[in-house]
Amino acid sequence: MEDVDLRLDGNAIAGLLGEVFALELTGARAACAGCGTIAELGAEPVYAHAPGAVLRCRNCDDVMIVVVHGGGRYWIGLSGTTSIELRNSL
Amino acid sequence: MAGTAVLGRLTWRLAEVVRLVDETPRVRSIAFDVPGWPGHRAGQHVDVRLTAEDGYQAQRSYSIASAPGAETLVLTVERLEDGEVSPYLVDELRPGDRIELRGPVGGYFVWTPEDGSPLLLVAGGSGVVPLMAMLRHRVAVRDGTPVRLLYSSRTLEDVIYGAELERVAAVSDGIEVVHTLTRSQPAGWSGYARRIDDDMLAEVSWPATDQPAVFVCGPTRLVEGVAAALVALSHDPLRIKTERFGPTGG
Numbered sequence: 001m002e003d004v005d006l007r008l009d010g011n012a013i014a015g016l017l018g019e020v021f022a023l024e025l026t027g028a029r030a031a032c033a034g035c036g037t038i039a040e041l042g043a044e045p046v047y048a049h050a051p052g053a054v055l056r057c058r059n060c061d062d063v064m065i066v067v068v069h070g071g072g073r074y075w076i077g078l079s080g081t082t083s084i085e086l087r088n089s090l
Numbered sequence: 091m092a093g094t095a096v097l098g099r100l101t102w103r104l105a106e107v108v109r110l111v112d113e114t115p116r117v118r119s120i121a122f123d124v125p126g127w128p129g130h131r132a133g134q135h136v137d138v139r140l141t142a143e144d145g146y147q148a149q150r151s152y153s154i155a156s157a158p159g160a161e162t163l164v165l166t167v168e169r170l171e172d173g174e175v176s177p178y179l180v181d182e183l184r185p186g187d188r189i190e191l192r193g194p195v196g197g198y199f200v201w202t203p204e205d206g207s208p209l210l211l212v213a214g215g216s217g218v219v220p221l222m223a224m225l226r227h228r229v230a231v232r233d234g235t236p237v238r239l240l241y242s243s244r245t246l247e248d249v250i251y252g253a254e255l256e257r258v259a260a261v262s263d264g265i266e267v268v269h270t271l272t273r274s275q276p277a278g279w280s281g282y283a284r285r286i287d288d289d290m291l292a293e294v295s296w297p298a299t300d301q302p303a304v305f306v307c308g309p310t311r312l313v314e315g316v317a318a319a320l321v322a323l324s325h326d327p328l329r330i331k332t333e334r335f336g337p338t339g340g
Contacts, residue, residue, distance in 0.1 A: 005311065005336065006336055007310050007314075007334060007336070008334050008335075008336050009199070009334050010198065011135075011196045011198045011333055012151060012334070012336075014135070014195035014198075015137040015151065015192065018192075018195055019100060022099075025197075026196050026197050027197030027198050027200075028197075039328075040198050041198070042196065042198020042199060042331075043198060043331065043332070
């Protein structure tokens with residue numbers, strides 16, 4: 001099996017993100033720290049088969065968001081995202 | 091309105107099975123009564139969690155098949171032979187059984203009639219499920235959005251919702267359903283008989299100048315192939331929303 005088969009959409013981790021964030025995140029627009037591309041997080045490629053979920057930029061493939069859940073805690077890496085624009089309702 | 095109960099924690103709810111419908115030899119629709127269900131939008135999914143007697147938990151996401159506001163919440167699940175969750179859902183669940191689910195989740199792969207543009211739906215296999223919620227929603231609210239569904243299945247026997255799709259296309263103005271059967275075709279089959287390709291998309295899709303809303307759902311390679319082909323046909327990448335299943339759904 002190749003990496004391409006394991007690629008999902010940001011949409012696929014909506015539940016995981018919903019465990020942590022009060023507002024719906026997959027419809028939110030986020031800016032990539034690497035190339036500046038802004039897209040809805042639900043549209044970004046996600047690899048969820050690792051110990052955590054890794055969300056990358058659809059344009060430059062840089063890692064934007066990492067979420068690891070285990071041992072009773074969440075670890076969230078956001079260094080690849082400069083801003084996230086959330087709507088306060090769907 | 092549907093989807094208003096978004097704020098607040100995502101909580102696990104007990105859902106009771108009220109009805110089972112065999113769609114194909116490998117696919118079953120399961121209708122649930124979910125007390126406290128906040129409503130959903132067409133295209134959203136739920137997470138399902140099973141807990142074994144020893145405490146082991148397995149969790150998977152399944153698209154919602156029912157229209158927003160429908161009496162029951164319907165999931166349509168394909169049995170994956172080496173899956174942890176789907177064989178139980180498809181083969182073991184009986185009316186009256188209860189399982190844990192949470193949702194609706196996902197605010198991205200969602201269609202509402204207010205979009206106003208023609209709708210192009212492209213499905214591979216059980217990728218038709220969230221797209222069916224969109225079609226059912228359009229029919230339920232008597233919306234007039236022109237819709238084309240291009241649906242790839244292996245064989246005629248594997249077509250999910252076949253009778254309903256035929257009926258909806260026959261009685262509704264502006265709904266067209268186009269099948270392609272990739273592995274085998276019945277005698278006299280006049281539809282497409284190959285994998286979705288550029289030529290097929292060019293024939294079936296709305297012209298890019300109509301700026302259709304596009305939703306593509308299915309196995310990862312199909313979804314990415316379709317999305318790339320549509321971009322090559324000058325469709326706006328931002329109007330193409332994808333939901334990849336990955337290699338398995340479990």
